[in-house]
Amino acid sequence: MAKKMEMVLVASKVKALIKAGKCNTxxxxxxxxNxxxxWYVQQACKRAxxxxxxxVRSHDFCTG
Structure with a gap:
């Protein structure tokens, strides 16, 4: 079984954003x-x- 990752998101904010898109979570x-x-943070660290x-700068998160 994969190691559980630390939650780095604010659940209530993500759920509110999904709800604003007229969807359920x-x-x-x-x-x-999460x-x-x-994964994106790891990739940005590697790019930096x-x-x-x-x-890590904002453009380290861009892939294109």
Whole structure:
């Protein structure tokens, strides 16, 4: 079983955003989104390091 990741999202804010989109939130939606956020942060850290920086900047999250 995969290691459970620390929740870095504010659940109430995400649920409100989903509700504003006229959708419901499933029980596993926040965990899934949390995994995506963790992955993006890891990728941004790798990009910053590859560019000789220790500081993650906004453009490190862009893929295109």
């Amino acid at each position: 499933s029980g596993d939606a926040l965990e899934g989104l 995994g995506v956020v963790h 390091a590859a560019n000789g920086r220790k500081t």
